[in-house]
Amino acid sequence: MGAAASIVADDMPEGLKELFDLTERQKTKVAEIDAAMLDVEMGKLFKQHNKIIDDLTARSKSQIKFMFDKFPATAKHLEALVVAGNPYAKFIQQLAVPKLQLEMSLLKANEFDEELLVNLIGTSTTRELKELNELYAQDKGFSIADTFATKGKDNTSLVRVVQTIFRFLRDESKDIDQDLAERQAETIHKAGPMRLIGVDEDTFFDYLSFSMLPSTKLISACLR
Numbered sequence: 001m002g003a004a005a006s007i008v009a010d011d012m013p014e015g016l017k018e019l020f021d022l023t024e025r026q027k028t029k030v031a032e033i034d035a036a037m038l039d040v041e042m043g044k045l046f047k048q049h050n051k052i053i054d055d056l057t058a059r060s061k062s063q064i065k066f067m068f069d070k071f072p073a074t075a076k077h078l079e080a081l082v083v084a085g086n087p088y089a090k091f092i093q094q095l096a097v098p099k100l101q102l103e104m105s106l107l108k109a110n111e112f113d114e115e116l117l118v119n120l121i122g123t124s125t126t127r128e129l130k131e132l133n134e135l136y137a138q139d140k141g142f143s144i145a146d147t148f149a150t151k152g153k154d155n156t157s158l159v160r161v162v163q164t165i166f167r168f169l170r171d172e173s174k175d176i177d178q179d180l181a182e183r184q185a186e187t188i189h190k191a192g193p194m195r196l197i198g199v200d201e202d203t204f205f206d207y208l209s210f211s212m213l214p215s216t217k218l219i220s221a222c223l224r
Contacts (some may be wrong), residue, residue, distance in 0.1 A: 031067035034059065035074045038092070042077060049088070056095055064096040099128070104135050107144070114158060117148060121162070126170045133166060160201075 012020070034055060041052055056064060068075040081089035094102060103120055110116050121129065133144050140147065145166035149159055191200035 027063060027066055028070060030059070030063060031070045034064070034067050035071040038074055039077070042081070042089075052092065056092060059095075061096055061098065068096055100131055100135065103132055104139075107132075107136060108139070117144075117162065118158075121165055126168050129166065130168050 037051065037055055059067075068078075075093075078089050078093045082093055097105075103124075106116055107120075120132070124132070136144050136147075143166065145163045148162050187203060191203035
């Protein structure tokens with residue numbers, strides 16, 4: 001494996017070199033199998049959709065990207081089909097696209113889709129959102145929150161949530177305080193279901209905009 005040896009540090013212990021070499025050979029073998037499968041199935045005009053889905057969705061993004069890098073002819077074949085308007089080929093191609101790159105392309109193509117933004121916020125950590133915002137700002141010259149504020153209706157709840165979350169103050173720690181979550185759940189309950197009229201939105205914003213997923217899950221569980 002000459003390619004593998006070229007990126008192995010000279011001072012790496014022999015055992016690690018052997019393990020690294022084995023890993024590279026395994027990745028290459030998987031890539032060979034997947035590339036051959038794709039070439040065959042694409043020749044059938046994607047008649048074996050289940051075969052492609054079963055094989056490729058079992059791979060990591062890095063493994064699929066490794067396949068495309070290792071077998072550029074397969075990647076070029078897919079690109080040609082994408083250009084021709086084949087959505088299935090685009091699906092396969094995007095399996096290897098990093099999350100940040102895919103989200104950036106979606107934002108640029110759908111300025112500004114509220115549902116898309118909600119999905120991005122709900123599936124991203126603060127670090128991921130910050131990286132996406134920095135990339136977006138480099139391309140556009142202004143932040144995602146600023147763009148959304150100008151596109152959305154003034155002072156809507158969604159605009160307030162977006163502006164709060166894109167201040168990147170949500171807690172990223174993994175430590176969960178059960179007692180605190182129970183107290184917060186009780187406060188949220190009083191701010192919503194127990195109120196005779198309306199909802200105290202500020203309470204929801206304060207808790208859910210500053211707490212990461214583990215905390216919000218615990219709060220939700222306490223509300224049941």
